[in-house]
Amino acid sequence: MSQVLRCLNVVCVLAIVQYFPTAVAEEAAAPLLRAHAHNDYLHTRPLLDALEQGFCSVEADVFLVNGKLLVAHSFLELSPDRTLEDLYLKPLRERVKANGGRVHKNGPVFTLLIDIKADGANTYTALNTLLQQQYADVFSYVENGTFHEQAVNIVISGDRAFDVISGSSKRFAGIDGRLSDLDTHHSSHLMPLISDNWRNHFKWRGVGEFPEPERAKLTDCVAKAHAAGRRIRFWATPDVPAMWEALDNAQVDMINTDDLPGLAKYLRAVE
Numbered sequence: 001m002s003q004v005l006r007c008l009n010v011v012c013v014l015a016i017v018q019y020f021p022t023a024v025a026e027e028a029a030a031p032l033l034r035a036h037a038h039n040d041y042l043h044t045r046p047l048l049d050a051l052e053q054g055f056c057s058v059e060a061d062v063f064l065v066n067g068k069l070l071v072a073h074s075f076l077e078l079s080p081d082r083t084l085e086d087l088y089l090k091p092l093r094e095r096v097k098a099n100g101g102r103v104h105k106n107g108p109v110f111t112l113l114i115d116i117k118a119d120g121a122n123t124y125t126a127l128n129t130l131l132q133q134q135y136a137d138v139f140s141y142v143e144n145g146t147f148h149e150q151a152v153n154i155v156i157s158g159d160r161a162f163d164v165i166s167g168s169s170k171r172f173a174g175i176d177g178r179l180s181d182l183d184t185h186h187s188s189h190l191m192p193l194i195s196d197n198w199r200n201h202f203k204w205r206g207v208g209e210f211p212e213p214e215r216a217k218l219t220d221c222v223a224k225a226h227a228a229g230r231r232i233r234f235w236a237t238p239d240v241p242a243m244w245e246a247l248d249n250a251q252v253d254m255i256n257t258d259d260l261p262g263l264a265k266y267l268r269a270v271e
Contacts, residue, residue, distance in 0.1 A: 174191060
């Protein structure tokens with residue numbers, strides 16, 4: 001009988017590991033400051049897979065449908081049970097409470113990049129209202145021009161209603177800029193991040209030598225972003241170690257990937 005009970009205990013532990021990974025994986029995965037999960041919601045366990053690997057930034061595409069913020073890449077993929085609250089806001093709040101005020105224990109401020117796919121003004125307004133009413137203890141906010149940092153920063157990408165966002169007296173999100181914004185003078189809390197399509201600005205695809213003129217251009221972009229107190233990210237970068245190395249060496253703050261284990265393995269090897 002004792003052997004049977006031991007077997008049952010093993011099965012129970014395995015079940016806990018599978019369905020409640022944040023309860024057991026926290027100490028195993030040190031935070032990876034540069035790791036950003038592109039289209040994170042497409043993974044088997046949105047948010048949780050990235051957290052288990054130690055990622056400090058994830059991205060979710062959002063639509064406003066009948067007053068609800070739904071997570072999907074297109075209208076055809078919308079499902080009423082895949083809400084931003086259920087997939088991201090509630091789990092992040094639970095994680096922060098469990099870890100003493102941080103997403104990762106003793107880790108950095110976490111980033112939730114929200115790509116608004118349509119109707120930017122109304123979607124942002126619905127999001128900002130929801131955060132103010134129910135999640136004000138978890139997400140950083142700006143009130144009357146003063147930034148209040150908390151466990152998670154939200155950055156709005158995609159359909160960015162600049163005037164509506166910047167005009168909010170109390171806002172729970174910043175704006176994702178583009179390379180064309182590098183020389184603008186927006187505050188770092190209004191535009192904390194610069195993101196752009198790699199393929200629109202660089203020809204190198206991670207194969208062969210990184211051309212020196214393009215390397216210098218990348219270095220200049222990073223330097224300008226950092227001088228303004230902003231972070232920088234590129235999407236549409238090939239998921240290959242040569243590209244990750246070039247971005248890491250250039251001090252790009254958020255390395256975009258769909259290959260969570262691959263990027264995590266690379267970053268841990270070079271730390």
